[in-house]
Amino acid sequence: MLATALNDLWHGFGVAFQPHNLMWCFVGVLFGNIVGVLPGMGVLAAISVLLPLTFAMKPVGAILMLAGIYYGAQYGGAICSILLNLPCHPPHAVTCLDGYPLTKQGKGATALGITMLSSFVGASFGIVEMIFFAPVLVGFALHFGPEDICSLMLLGLLAGSTLAKGSPLKGVSMTVLGLILGIVGSDPNSGEQRLTMGIPQLADGIEIVALALGLFGIAEFLKSVNNVPTLDVRGTNVRLRDMRPSGAELKRAAPAMLRGTLIGSLCALIPGTGPTIASFVAYASEKNLSRNKEMFGRGEIRGVAAPEAATHASVQGDFIPTFSLGIPGDSVMALLLGALIVQGIQPGPQLITEHPDIFWGLIASFWIGNILLILMNVPLIGIWVKLLAIPYRYLYPSALFFICIGVYGVSNDLFLVCETLAIGIGGYVLLRLGFHPAPILLGFVLGPRFEENFRRAMLLSRGDLNVFIESPISATFLGIAVLLVTAQVIVHLRRRLRAGRTSGAEAPPVLADCPTAPATRV
Amino acid sequence: MNGVIARRELMAGGLLAAIGIGVVVEARRHAIGTLSEMQAGYFPLILGILLIGLGALTVLSGFTSDAAETVEDSHPIDLRGCAAIIASVLAFVLLGEYAGLLPATFLSALIAAAGDRKMTVKGALVLAATLSAVAALLFSYALNMPFPLVRW
Numbered sequence: 191m192l193a194t195a196l197n198d199l200w201h202g203f204g205v206a207f208q209p210h211n212l213m214w215c216f217v218g219v220l221f222g223n224i225v226g227v228l229p230g231m232g233v234l235a236a237i238s239v240l241l242p243l244t245f246a247m248k249p250v251g252a253i254l255m256l257a258g259i260y261y262g263a264q265y266g267g268a269i270c271s272i273l274l275n276l277p278c279h280p281p282h283a284v285t286c287l288d289g290y291p292l293t294k295q296g297k298g299a300t301a302l303g304i305t306m307l308s309s310f311v312g313a314s315f316g317i318v319e320m321i322f323f324a325p326v327l328v329g330f331a332l333h334f335g336p337e338d339i340c341s342l343m344l345l346g347l348l349a350g351s352t353l354a355k356g357s358p359l360k361g362v363s364m365t366v367l368g369l370i371l372g373i374v375g376s377d378p379n380s381g382e383q384r385l386t387m388g389i390p391q392l393a394d395g396i397e398i399v400a401l402a403l404g405l406f407g408i409a410e411f412l413k414s415v416n417n418v419p420t421l422d423v424r425g426t427n428v429r430l431r432d433m434r435p436s437g438a439e440l441k442r443a444a445p446a447m448l449r450g451t452l453i454g455s456l457c458a459l460i461p462g463t464g465p466t467i468a469s470f471v472a473y474a475s476e477k478n479l480s481r482n483k484e485m486f487g488r489g490e491i492r493g494v495a496a497p498e499a500a501t502h503a504s505v506q507g508d509f510i511p512t513f514s515l516g517i518p519g520d521s522v523m524a525l526l527l528g529a530l531i532v533q534g535i536q537p538g539p540q541l542i543t544e545h546p547d548i549f550w551g552l553i554a555s556f557w558i559g560n561i562l563l564i565l566m567n568v569p570l571i572g573i574w575v576k577l578l579a580i581p582y583r584y585l586y587p588s589a590l591f592f593i594c595i596g597v598y599g600v601s602n603d604l605f606l607v608c609e610t611l612a613i614g615i616g617g618y619v620l621l622r623l624g625f626h627p628a629p630i631l632l633g634f635v636l637g638p639r640f641e642e643n644f645r646r647a648m649l650l651s652r653g654d655l656n657v658f659i660e661s662p663i664s665a666t667f668l669g670i671a672v673l674l675v676t677a678q679v680i681v682h683l684r685r686r687l688r689a690g691r692t693s694g695a696e697a698p699p700v701l702a703d704c705p706t707a708p709a710t711r712v
Numbered sequence: 713m714n715g716v717i718a719r720r721e722l723m724a725g726g727l728l729a730a731i732g733i734g735v736v737v738e739a740r741r742h743a744i745g746t747l748s749e750m751q752a753g754y755f756p757l758i759l760g761i762l763l764i765g766l767g768a769l770t771v772l773s774g775f776t777s778d779a780a781e782t783v784e785d786s787h788p789i790d791l792r793g794c795a796a797i798i799a800s801v802l803a804f805v806l807l808g809e810y811a812g813l814l815p816a817t818f819l820s821a822l823i824a825a826a827g828d829r830k831m832t833v834k835g836a837l838v839l840a841a842t843l844s845a846v847a848a849l850l851f852s853y854a855l856n857m858p859f860p861l862v863r864w
Contacts, residue, residue, distance in 0.1 A: 359773055363728050363766040370735055370759050377742075377752040384752055385738050408797065415793030415827055583831045584839055587824035590797065591817060591843045594804045595851055595859075602858055604805045611801045622789070623724035641755045653748030 195321055202550025205250060206558055214251040215555045218258020219563050225259070226266020226279060227577045228585060233263045233279065234628070235410060237525050238402035239589070242596040249533040250547050254555045256529055260522050261313065261505050261556070264465070265563045268305045268498055269574050273298055281465035281501040284473040288486060288493030295489050299432030300439060302571065304491055305498045306564055307435075308447045312499035313560045315451045316458065316506025321553055323459075324514040324542065331515050331539035336647040337657045341667035343640050346517040348671050349460070351629040358678050360625050368630035371396055372637020379645075391605045398528040399600050400610040401634060405627045407593045408614025411586045413621055418582040433568060439491055446476050446492035450499030457500070458507020464520045465504040472500035506556060513541060513549055517636070521628040524635040531635070721774020729767030735760030796827025812862035817847040 205211060218240075225236040237259050244252035267279030272289030285305070292301040334342070347369075351361035374385045375395030386392040435443070450472040457468035476496040477486045486493050511517050516537035518524040527537050535545060542549045567574070597606045617627050651657035658664050735756055745751030800823040807816035821843045825836035851857045 357773070359766065359769055360724070363763065363770065366759055366763050366766060367728075367731065370731075370756065370763065373756060373759075380743075380752050382742055382752040384742065384756060385735065408801070411797050412794050415797060416790045416829055581830070583825065583828035583835070586797070586828075587800070587821050587839055588843060590800055590824050591804075591821055591847070594801060594808075594820065595813075595817075595847065595857075598808070598859065599851075599855075599857055604808055607801060607805050607808075611798065611805075614801075615798065618794075619727070623727065624720055625724065644755070645750045648747050648750060651748075653746060655747070 195325065198546060198550045199321060199554065201546065202552075202554035205547050205551030206254065206554035210248075211251050211254055211551065211555065212558065214247070214255040215258050215559050216562055218255035219262035219265075219559045220566065222259035222262025222264075223266040223563065223566065223574070224577060226263035227269055227574045228266075228580060231585065231589070232406055232410060233260055233522060234402065234406035234525065234631075235589070236263065237522065238399065238406055239592050239596055241399050241402065241525070241529060242600045244529055245532060245600065249530065249535055249545070250551050252529055252533060253526065253548055253552055254559075256526055257509070257552060258555070258559050260526075261502070261559060262563060264501055264505055265306070265309060265567055266574065268309070269302065269567075269571070270578065272301050272305065272494070273575060274578060281469045281505075282498075283466075284469050284497045285494055287473070288488070288490045291487065291489035292491070292494065297489065299571075300435050301491065301494050303433035303435050303568075304439065304443050304495050306433075306567055307440075308443070308450065308495045308499040309502045310560055310564055311447050312451045312454055312502030312504075313506050313556065315455055316503040317553060317556045317560075319455045319458070319503075319507055320510050320513075320556075324510050324549070327510065327514040328539045328542050334539070334663060335661060336643040336650065337661050338663040338667070339643045340640065340647055341658055341664040341671070342515065342517055343636050343643070345667045345671045345674075346511070346519070347629075347632060347636060347640075348674055349463075350518070350520055350632045352674065352678050356624065356626045358682075361629050364620070364625055364627060364629040365633040368633020368635075369637040369640065370633075371401065371630065372634040373641055378638070378642065391603070391609070395638075396613075396634070397597075397600060397606055397609065398525075398532065398634070399597055400606050401613055402525055402528075402631060403593045403597060404610045404613025405617040405630060407589065408611060409617030409621055409627065411590065412614065412618040414582065415586060433571065435491075443491045443495040446496040447499045449476065449479070450496035451503045453496075454500030454503030455507050458504045458510060458519075463504075464508060465501040468500040468504035469497035472496040509552070512537070513552070515539060516541065516639075518632060521631040524631045528631075528635050718774040722771055725767040725769070725771030725774065727767070728770060729764045732760045732763030732765075732767060735763065790827075792829070793827040796823055796825075800824035800827075808859070810863060813847055813852060813857075813859045814844055814861045818844045 206215065221240065222233070222236060225231045225233065237256050240255065240259065244256065247255075263279065264281065267282040268285055268289075270276050270279070271282040271285040273293055275286050275290040275293075289298075289301050289305070292298055347365050348362070351365040352358035370385070372395075374392055376382065376393055377384050383393055453472045453475065454465070454468040457463045457465075457471065473493060473496060476492050477483055480486065480490075480492065508519050508523055511519050512523040512527060516527065516539065518527050530537055530548075535541070535548070593610065594607050597610050598604060600606055620627050647657060648655075658668060739753040739756035739760055742753030742756075743751035744753045744757060747754075800820045803823050804816045804820040807819055818840045821840035822836055825831045825839055848861060852859065852861055
């Protein structure tokens with residue numbers, strides 16, 4: 191078992207080290223890193239902008255690059271948080287709490303150094319977890335019947351929509367809306383045009399690029415225009431030699447790093463709990479464990495090491511359910527799965543055996559990418575800091591241009607640009623009404639497969655819904671889903687009761703300390 | 713209870729329900745079938761009904777929700793910025809259709825830039841020129857995109 195895994199990994203390195211794959215991995219992490227630093231730009235927007243480009247690429251290169259953007263952006267996001275107190279990317283919001291005080295004390299460079307180290311430790315552990323855990327999961331999943339897959343998808347959708355940002359009710363609503371958008375187009379069985387509103391271009395369904403760029407590009411720009419503050423980057427000069435932490439600091443941060451890694455890799459296994467939750471949990475538990483809690487929030491190096499390690503462990507672990515079960519844990523993973531589907535690759539447990547190049551190549555590229563990121567970030571830190579000073583007024587018109595031309599390039603059709611604009615305006619309306627549109631993508635990607643499996647399960651059981659409870663695997667998933675919803679309702683009711691008693695809103699303690707910035711959410 | 717929240721939830725729930733009703737109406741134009749033999753309309757019908765229910769719950773939650781649920785996106789709509797962004801994409805489509813890639817890129821970049829209150833004329837021109845150069849060199853020349861630079 192161990193030997194096969196290592197053997198496959200060796201094969202993966204062979205794939206990832208092919209010159210063009212190496213190049214795409216580099217392009218991905220570089221682009222991700224830049225976007226991560228730029229305030230007001232989100233990971234989802236970045237991946238969506240490069241998505242059309244991947245249609246002309248081989249699947250392996252495409253996935254390596256898109257994944258590289260995702261974890262590359264995490265490195266960039268930390269820089270933004272520590273130096274400027276701007277939580278541009280949600281997982282790094284807690285890093286601000288102790289990272290920025292360190293910057294004010296003139297130790298910003300050390301904090302960045304510790305961050306890079308923690309990121310690498312966290313990511314490495316996440317990768318190892320994926321190597322050993324994904325094949326085990328696949329072993330289980332190969333025995334799933336259509337009813338089991340349905341229940342698993344249901345669980346994934348519920349977890350992804352209720353544990354994410356905002357009210358659970360609205361999250362579920364967005365998921366259902368996503369499912370609806372996902373089945374627009376020809377019915378796979380009869381070929382009837384469903385929900386196309388008579389528009390012939392919609393016969394093949396809504397284009398995932400248009401959906402992603404509308405929701406995470408145009409809608410975000412509509413929200414952020416004239417609302418992103420110009421940044422003051424004076425006093426953020428970071429020199430390379432300051433980045434090396436002293437022995438004492440390293441000794442202090444090391445245990446926190448390991449605890450953070452552990453929390454992050456555990457969070458990765460629970461569907462719906464992405465890097466953001468992992469980093470919050472890691473920070474909170476680090477604070478609770480510490481003997482001098484008052485140090486937290488005033489530049490405690492552990493408060494930087496733990497959440498950063500957790501974020502990166504969880505980011506890598508996020509790939510586990512996506513690539514072993516075909517169930518994306520969050521919208522970034524949904525986008526990656528969408529890219530695979532466009533390439534004609536069916537996600538699911540058979541992916542690892544049918545396309546070992548993609549799976550093992552991806553894992554090997556994680557390591558290569560993380561090493562590239564360290565090599566890039568340490569000497570180039572000065573350049574990243576300068577990037578922070580690019581004003582939003584130049585960013586969004588440029589991004590808008592890349593969106594227009596990128597969407598056009600998908601099918602050389604300007605109609606798709608209109609579709610993107612319409613989705614963007616719709617997305618902005620949803621944002622104004624307090625919805626977070628990210629779960630739409632989750633529903634969109636799973637919609638057609640959910641319908642297909644549901645139809646098949648019902649056909650096989652002759653319309654008997656009991657099949658979902660009679661199959662032990664399906665029953666387990668449904669049980670967890672019920673638990674999840676019950677827990678949410680209880681938490682909600684308790685908060686209401688408490689709020690009623692104290693007649694005041696109580697935000698979770700960690701979140702309350704967080705600086706808020708009108709930055710792009712993921 | 714907060715009046716702003718209640719009104720927002722009312723609109724949010726109303727929108728969901730309206731979409732749900734639209735989906736149900738559409739689904740009924742197709743054959744529904746039975747649970748064991750689902751036709752094209754079955755799945756959309758379920759989803760539409762689900763969305764109507766979720767809309768109703770959202771409206772209800774607006775009447776009972778407490779202040780713990782903060783209104784975070786409550787800044788006023790930036791009309792100038794929004795209008796510029798929407799106009800910019802429309803300009804790209806129209807000019808791209810009738811005038812070619814270069815004028816489409818240049819003018820849509822100018823329009824988008826006009827949306828930011830701190831943008832200068834010089835800054836906008838430099839930006840538009842840079843993006844036009846990218847369009848010509850990267851997309852048209854290097855990537856061979858079938859999009860004529862100028863249409864006559």
